[in-house]
Amino acid sequence: MAKKVRSIHTCSECGYSSPKWLGRCPECGAWGSMEEKRAVSGGATAAQAAQTGVAPVGLTPTSPARAITAIDPTVATACTTGIGELDRVLGNGVVPGSVILLAGEPGVGKSTLLLEVANRWTQQKEADGTARTALYITAEESAGQVRMRAQRTGALQETLYLAAESNLDVAFGHVEQLKPSLLIVDSVQTMHAAGVEGVAGGVAQSRAVTAALTTLAKTSGIPVLLVGHVTKDGNVAGPRVLEHLVDVVLHFEGDRHSSLRMLRGIKNRFGATDEVGCFEQQSDGIKEVPDPSGLFLSHRGTTPDGTAVTVAMDGVRPIVAEVQSLVVPTESKNPRRAVTGLDVQRVPMVLAVLSARAGKRTHNQEVYVATVGGMKVGEPATDLAVALATASAMMKKPLPPKSVVLGEVGLAGEIRRVPNAERRVQEAARLGYTRAFVPAGSGISRIEGIAVTEVADINDALVATLKA
Template sequence: MAKAKRSTHVCSECGYEAPKWLGRCPECGAWGSFEEHAPVAASARSSLRIAPNAPALNITKIDPTLSTVRSTGISELDRVLGKGIVPGSVILLAGEPGVGKSTLLLEVASKWAQCEGSDGQKRKALYITAEESAGQVRMRAERTGALQENLYLAAESQLDVVFSHVEAIKPSLLIVDSVQTMQASGVEGVSGGVAQSRAVTAALTSLAKETAIPVLLVGHVTKDGNVAGPRTLEHLVDVVLNFEGDRHSTLRMLRGIKNRFGATDEVGCFEQQHDGIHEVPDPSGLFLSHRDATPDGTAVTVAMDGVRPILAEVQALVVPTESKNPRRAVTGLDATRVPMVLAVLSARAKKRTHDKEVYVATVGGVKVGEPAVDLAIALATASAMTGRALPKRTVVVGEVGLAGEIRAVPNLQRRLQEAHRLGYGKAIIPNADVDIPGMQLQKVGTIAEALAVLGA
């Protein structure tokens, strides 16, 4: 006699399957996330067969215009998405409260409503807000200049009502703010819970695929920075974007976490101002001090944020102290690498800081964590100790090893091209086979050779 199939238990966060119930998922570490799923009998499976709405097509017979990318009107967003929005795609925009997600998507809806569609008519955008009233969103739109005739607004939290709005208006873009505040009828649980978030996202995804209307969803994040709700929420959508920024800075960075239509290493830069979110096509200017002369204790480096080179200024201050434990304060840099660079300066270049407090920071709130900034930290610190400044319009790129050697860094050619474009004519770099016409390259192999630039 054939043995009856046992039910399985599936984690609602990551989809991990187990033969029995577990208190904690061994895959994602979530507690109390396992749900029992009964096996489907063969007779039941045969009764579940449904005739398809349309026959399968040869891939060469599918109309390529159905997946034509459409620009959002915001070049920095298009850069991250991969040239624009694909019809029928579902995009999840996540970020901390107050970072500017709603303001950015309101700007997207406004730009979208200004452009013409393939039929020569102005495109329609429908903005669904479940967190604010229509009057509040209208006030923001007036402040940011986002008032458009073809931009429709509805304050709704019921998913069925949203579908009725879509059927009546027939927009070419749907924005839902936010997915955690929407309520799907017939589904148990509170708004923002596992069941509700999954049902709302699945229904909106089905709507996008059936009507070819792109859907942009706003998602909240937890304290650890992950998208709130079940992990399957990210698997249901096509694109996941993270909008991040420091509350003490106006700079906002848009990063791709998942993208079925493009790369995830592009970064979009924005600046939040009193009249809305503005693009920053050249963010390097935000991270550099605009001076005619280069002071001591300063070095300019080129960091990579994804595939985008950004110039950043590193400043160092060295102060004598009588304390037995001199302070090491680091802002905007890897706090574990700065003491290592100081140790290499002491052991390999005789620049001792054991009796001095050292403060190292970046300008403009930029955060740089890659090893390519090591040489800039070393030269800025040595410059602060000797009082001798680096040559004017010079960039410094290189990783410092424990033996005092200067190691090569990735994308060196692209970094130097960006520096040259911004008017820097000299660079201190590791020994590498690179050449930038019109730029003087000083290649160094050790920290001692790099310090010789300062005459130290």
């Protein structure tokens, strides 16, 4: 059969292909993303066979298919990185041959974290007793800059190799020479693949670089960690196909004015995506925080008025947080409602319920509500803490010492149940809290060291906590 030249239009965002040009991609909805490519075929492909009825021409596979029971399961056994919080998010460690994309805003500490990963990796031994080696390829900084950071963070190891290179082919040459057990590329948007049109960081280049590194990882078994830039919306820069190519996508986030950093799993082929890792940015690098609850509590001997402690869930991780409220009289016709760290839409609603259902009117008072330590909580389980903290500030009465409150406040004043209530109370008991006020019907079994009191509505909660 004579060779036939045909055109294929491929979406640069998601990789969807169409035989004709389309103004909008039907897969991802992007406009003007269909790029024309020409392909040469000698026989009928599977797609052509489906349209014409001609038998397709198959290609000889490079390796025969094997029974799934004949595949060695140890080739996908995870290896610990030496950083417990990172292993928690990944699911017990790094799987050989996997590709992990770490994304985050500029200055959040992505490079520092991966340099610490390389440091901890090289401090461990392989299963056969040989030393682990790591290759750190930086395309954004010079070797001297990375060396200075490594000295500051204590990441100087003999088996940690560094290469300042932006050419992908040269980077592959370093891999062939050293044969490391871990490869880190910082970043995928600054690497350049020869023979591919476009500038570094463009759609075509980013896709080609990621695809080549993914092929390297799968064929060699070397785990690859990639640094990815993000857009102003917080998404990974470049085509969406990057997230499809890699095995794991992690987001490293944190407030510029806070030392706390959170590592979240967005995609994970080897584990859950609801785990969260906590880190703290310090002068000598990024340190993991196995127990972050202490960062979000005021360290005072007594509990002042206007303060309520609750337990929020960040993924599957319970974190004890403190909510503070300040009520100030004002003569303004539109009293101010300032909210920090909480849902700005729910706090005014909770204040309205407190006024209408419990008689705690704030129409002539300014209310300031905030969390301690820069923590951000968006779940409704903190509603009762907001209500009781505000009522405590208005009445000048503190809540019972060593107590936590949980519950969602409804418009009728009822306290609704929250998910994982028992796990939240267990976390509070572990940290030394002795009383917990939870919604009625939560079904919490007896937990040693903490007394659980159920409240049905906002008035019951006020009577139980403030004797109002």
